[in-house]
Structure formats: structure tokens, C-alpha cells
Amino acid sequence: MNFEIVYEKFRQIITYVLLLAMAVVVASSTIELIYVLVIDLMSPPGFMLGLSELYELFGMFLMVIIAIELMSSVHVYL
Numbered sequence: 001m002n003f004e005i006v007y008e009k010f011r012q013i014i015t016y017v018l019l020l021a022m023a024v025v026v027a028s029s030t031i032e033l034i035y036v037l038v039i040d041l042m043s044p045p046g047f048m049l050g051l052s053e054l055y056e057l058f059g060m061f062l063m064v065i066i067a068i069e070l071m072s073s074v075h076v077y078l
Contacts, residue, residue: 019075025067026068036057040053
């Protein structure tokens with residue numbers, strides 16, 4: 001068996017595993033973002049977010065977007 005063929009298959013398998021792991025991370029991060037948003041909105045004074053909550057939510061939001069872009073980059077790599 002040719003070493004280059006084995007290496008290419010190994011690289012593809014690792015890339016698919018990384019894509020799957022990133023998909024799990026994106027899904028769980030999105031669920032956590034929604035959970036934190038709902039908890040922050042429901043806590044007193046109600047539907048008012050402070051500056052620290054906004055920084056936290058925007059940071060989480062941007063991390064999810066960056067993870068999605070990373071998934072797209074890995075997908076293009078394939």
C-alpha cells in the first residue's frame with residue numbers, strides 16, 4: 001500500500017473528527033448562550049442588561065461566530 005494514500009486517508013479522518021468535535025462545541029456553546037441570555041433577561045430588574053452582562057453575551061456570541069467560521073475553513077480545506 002502506498003504511504004501517500006495512507007497519509008491522505010489519515011488526514012481526512014482526522015479532519016472529519018475535528019469537524020465533528022467543533023460541531024459539538026458550536027452546538028453546546030449556542031445552547032449555553034441562549035441559556036445565559038434567558039437567565040440574564042429574567043433576573044431583576046427584568047429585560048435590562050447591565051454592561052457586564054452585555055460584554056459576556058457579546059463575547060459568547062462572537063466566539064460562536066468564530067467557531068462557525070473555523071468550521072467553514074476546515075470544510076474548505078477538505
